[in-house]
Amino acid sequence: DAKTTQPNSMESNEEEPVHLPCNHSTISGTDYIHWYRQLPSQGPEYVIHGLTSNVNNRMASLAIAEDRKSSTLILHRATLRDAAVYYCIPLSNAGNMLTFGGGTRLMVKP
Amino acid sequence: EPEVTQTPSHQVTQMGQEVILRCVPISNHLYFYWYRQILGQKVEFLVSFYNNEISEKSEIFDDQFSVERPDGSNFTLKIRSTKLEDSAMYFCASIWDIRNEKLFFGSGTQLSVL
Helix, strand or coil: CCCCECCCEEEEECCCCEEEEEECCCCCCCCEEEEEEECCCCCEEEEEEECCCCEECCCCEEEECCCCCEEEEEECCCCHHHCEEEEEEEECCCCCCCCCCCCEEEEEEC | CCCCEEECCEEEECCCCCEEEEEECCCCCCEEEEEEECCCCCEEEEEEEECCEEEEECCCCCCCEEEECCCCCCEEEEECCCCHHHCEEEEEEEECCCCCCCCEECCCEEEEEC
16 A cells, blocks of 8 residues: 555634645555545545546545645635545545545634 | 435443444445544554455454345444454445445444443
């Protein structure tokens, strides 16, 4: 499994953009980069995934470095509800077991 | 959006007792999973299940654990003789096809072993 490095925690102000970085320098060429988040007292929740190109969905954007050794999850306007632990997970196949690291705990201040 | 449902939300049991945690995956999903999270620690994979058999399991999933899909809707995790260290939040997850982009997780069952 590719090893990932994420900051333990980050803070943001409400309604400001947040950029959550992830390093995955040992990622294989066929691994997608998945992001999940875990809200307090909830199960993990899918956020977004991508392979090489930047991706957007209703929740977030994913910017992937050209060499694929890092990626950044972008929340365009953080809300209080976005306070959660965000996990970056390289995965060759969505059905494979997810290996959760420590993630980044995002705190959003009003 | 469809949901994975887990019951009960909280289960308290005595050490050595058997527990069954129940999950109702999303109805047309074919692949099922159990994960657990000990308080303050990472989410850990336990087992994956497809076509009525285990496809993959972790070292945590020893002989004390078993999974079953007794009917067309439920997916259960049984712990035969609970230990104190089994206390954790247990999450069920499902996916229609392993090529799909996302795993759907339930809200979990908090198991407390006394």
